[in-house]
Amino acid sequence: MNTAPDMERFRSILKTKGLKATPQRLAVHEAMLDLGHASADMVRDWILRKGKVAITVASVYNILSQLTAMGLYRIIPSTSGVVWYDSLTKPHLHVYNRKRNEFKDLEDDALMLKLQAFFKENPPKGYKVDEIDVLLCCHRSRNSKIF
Amino acid sequence: MNTAPDMERFRSILKTKGLKATPQRLAVHEAMLDLGHASADMVRDWILRKGKVAITVASVYNILSQLTAMGLYRIIPSTSGVVWYDSLTKPHLHVYNRKRNEFKDLEDDALMLKLQAFFKENPPKGYKVDEIDVLLCCHRSRNSKIF
DNA sequence: GTTGATGCAAAGGCTTTGCAACTAA
């Protein structure tokens, strides 16, 4: 995965916000771009594995929180009690494998647009909806329970 | 809320499974029926507040896990890193208020059926979908971002 | 040189576990 252009964009975002382009911040962002969605632990592992730079757990957490607050990542709703971050901020679906505790992005723009249109036409009463998080829990067996 | 009939049903489920109807288990289930969806901590608070019975945190966790494994509850996907349980196991939507970290059930059968029909007609490629978890993140301000 | 970021270590939440004591059946 060529993350170079994204990293350049990242550096300029940091500059705009008056934040320093530290090796740790760059490494975290590169990890997120490569992993797509990950927990703090997974980000740290990725950085150590690649031998990019030394980094502590605390910094990983701090950096992830900060970049999420800046809107670069989103938190994925999960059932595991661990916080997962997603580097893809545009609206999209998640397919979740309960057994493996694994997320996959489902980048189907047409599907997402239909879904948004669906909620536009079928709005939940009394609420203003910001964001739609859809988690499709899947398996690989023959039959599906809901259909 | 009159939970008496549900509690009778609960006792018979326990009997069927060969599990004892301990005061702690009964209290946890009554709490879940009353709260709808709650974290372990909230369940414990409820029980202490009502003065039903003495119970430790460990027992609350154990009982919730066990009853969830039995299919009486489901875990709600959340972004907080805390596990939330839901006593409503039939398919339904959740409205989540990020600011308050609060869930509400959106019991709109018609909406859920349409959604299931939607995914039946627009299936994510390559996956067998078990369950659909939809989290609608909401606010109360004038405008909605997605529409 | 300044200002902000990181490392470190400690503490704080949430959750699980092991074992002895207990109790529902």
Added chain:
DNA sequence: TTAGTTGCAAAGCCTTTGCATCAAC
């Protein structure tokens, strides 16, 4: 009676915090 449950305390994760040190600018 006895198999299953709970209480308790300890430990295990995940995450945050405070402060001294360090480095990007």
